[in-house]
Amino acid sequence: MILEAVMLQVKRGMEEEYEEAFRKASNIISSMKGYRSHELQRCMEVKGKYLLLVKWESLEDHTVGFRKSSEYQEWKQQLHHFYDPFPTVEHFERVSIED
Incomplete structure (x- = not known):
């Protein structure tokens, strides 16, 4: 399992x-x-800032x-115009902390 983490900044007044x-x-x-x-x-501290x-x-x-699907094109059309600047997407994997 991987975790996609994206810090999003939404244009002022469009929250x-x-x-x-x-x-x-979300259903996409x-x-x-x-x-x-x-x-x-x-x-809670910065208006318009979200974590996905x-x-x-x-x-x-x-x-x-x-990302290479037609569903992504729909996702992009519905959401990407809200972001400024455009976000960076990062991927994470769990680190085992048990011995």
């Missing part, structure tokens, strides 16, 4: 519209192969399966 668009777009990502879960967190966390079965499920 409510973005959250509603994100709710609607949740229908994809390898998708496990996702959540959107709103920053998505769990995928594999890196390729996100980078190939989702």
Whole structure:
């Protein structure tokens, strides 16, 4: 399992519209192969700042399966115009802390 983490900055004054668009777009990502879960967190200190966390079965499920799909084009159309600057996507894997 991998974790996709994205820090998002939404254009000023568009926060409510973005959250509603994100709710609607959530069914797109949740229908994809390898998708496990996702959540959107709103920053308490910085207006318009959000953290998106998505769990995928594999890196390729996100980078190939989702990103190269027609569903991604719909996701992009619904959400990408809200971001300024455009976010950087990073992927993480769990570090075992047990002996």
